[in-house]
Amino acid sequence: MKQDSILASEITAYLRCPRIIYFRSQSGAEEQKIVDTTYLSHLILKELALTHHHTAASDVGDVIGRLRTELKRITDELLVVYRAVLSDVDHQMVLDAAESIDIDVIGSQIADYIQIIGRDALLMKITPCAVEHAMYSDLLGIAGAPDKLVRIDGSVLPYLTRTGEKPEHGAWKPDRLQITAYAMLVEETFGQPVKYGIIEYARFFELRDVNIKPRDRRVVLELRNRIRMIKDGRMPDRPRDAPCEFCASEEGCTAQRSLASKFF
Ligand code: SF4
Numbered sequence: 001m002k003q004d005s006i007l008a009s010e011i012t013a014y015l016r017c018p019r020i021i022y023f024r025s026q027s028g029a030e031e032q033k034i035v036d037t038t039y040l041s042h043l044i045l046k047e048l049a050l051t052h053h054h055t056a057a058s059d060v061g062d063v064i065g066r067l068r069t070e071l072k073r074i075t076d077e078l079l080v081v082y083r084a085v086l087s088d089v090d091h092q093m094v095l096d097a098a099e100s101i102d103i104d105v106i107g108s109q110i111a112d113y114i115q116i117i118g119r120d121a122l123l124m125k126i127t128p129c130a131v132e133h134a135m136y137s138d139l140l141g142i143a144g145a146p147d148k149l150v151r152i153d154g155s156v157l158p159y160l161t162r163t164g165e166k167p168e169h170g171a172w173k174p175d176r177l178q179i180t181a182y183a184m185l186v187e188e189t190f191g192q193p194v195k196y197g198i199i200e201y202a203r204f205f206e207l208r209d210v211n212i213k214p215r216d217r218r219v220v221l222e223l224r225n226r227i228r229m230i231k232d233g234r235m236p237d238r239p240r241d242a243p244c245e246f247c248a249s250e251e252g253c254t255a256q257r258s259l260a261s262k263f264f
Contacts, residue, residue, distance in 0.1 A: 005136060006227045008144030008181035011220065012174040014227055016243060018236035023249040025231040034248050035089060040097030043082060045163040046147070047074045048101070049202045053127040056110055056119065064107040071098060101203070109205040124152055125198065125207065128159070137188040141224055146182040150198065156190050158182035158197040166201035171210050175199050177223065180216040 013020045033039055051070045058066045075098045079086050113122045128148035136143035148159040160179050162172075170176070179197035186194050199208045230236055244250050 004228050004231070005138070005141045005143050006224050006231070008142055008146075008178055008185065010227050011181055011223050012178050014223055014230075015174040015177070017239055017247070018226070018230060019238055019242070019253055020247070020249065021227055021230045022235045023252060033085065034246065035086065037093060037097040037100065040078070040086075040089065040094055041100045042163040043078060044071070044074055044094070044098055045101060045202045046161055047078070047081070048106075049147070049161045049200055050128070050131065052110065052205065053123055055107075056114065056122050056126065060111050060114060063110050064103060067103045067107050067110075071101065071103060074098075105203070106205045113205075113207070125150060126159075126200070129156065135182075135185040135189045137185055140184055140188060140221075141228070142181055142185060142220075144182060144185060146179075146197075149186070155192055155194070156186055157194060158186050160197065160199045161202050162199060163202050166204055166206045166208075171199045171208050176210055177216055177220055179210050180212050181220045183212040184217060184220065 010021055013024070048067070048070055051074075055063055055066045055070065075091075075094050078094050079089060079091065110122075117125075126148075127150060129151045130149040132145040132147065133149050134143070134145045146158040147161040149156050150159050151157070158179055160175060160182070162175055171179070176199075179199060183194040183197050186192075194212055196209050196211050199210055200206070201208065238244075238253065244253070247253070
């Protein structure tokens with residue numbers, strides 16, 4: 001991977017706040033996370049989403065029971081799987097986070113998809129052919145690993161799991177651009193065109209197909225250039241609507257004077 005490559009996930013971070021990219025690149029570490037029950041429920045939902053193809057393969061009457069079994073296993077194992085980031089977390093905190101996940105909503109939506117598009121079509125859509133498969137392209141200067149790759153009608157497609165709110169239609173802009181970046185990586189890696197990717201809004205098991213448009217491809221490349229400049233040491237301005245109250249870099253950030261160019 002070339003040194004000035006960016007990660008596809010940095011596009012989402014950039015759109016949240018460009019300074020997050022700056023502080024992450026200065027420290028050379030992963031973005032710091034505030035580890036609270038919200039963050040834990042995000043991890044649990046991600047893990048649960050990776051099991052939905054097993055749940056969808058079970059009898060419709062067993063869907064909720066299967067989800068409960070998977071949720072219990074995941075809460076029991078979470079501190080082992082994420083030991084490096086959850087060293088200060090106890091099991092009760094994980095159980096509290098799991099309380100916020102509405103299994104009935106997810107289960108009834110899985111049953112609805114089985115009714116509407118059929119079990120085989122649903123399984124094709126959500127069964128991973130690879131999980132967090134790392135890809136990079138020197139040509140694009142982009143690297144990344146989507147949550148899953150799925151194979152539909154012979155084509156490999158990128159699949160993202162999102163754990164926040166869902167938009168009424170389609171996908172949120174950062175999600176749309178991130179999946180576009182993954183689609184471009186899939187094209188480079190597998191030598192095939194990608195017409196769409198899939199985003200799962202996991203709290204609701206809402207599946208959204210996202211068409212990969214030329215306009216979004218252009219934006220991905222433009223954002224790649226801006227992110228490169230920040231990683232080269234150019235600190236961007238603090239955006240007016242930056243989500244500072246949820247940011248682990250707040251202390252260092254407020255101490256810094258902006259040297260940003262007007263381009264940011
Ligand atoms: S504290 Fe606010 S401005 Fe600074 S990096 Fe975090 S979100 Fe961005």
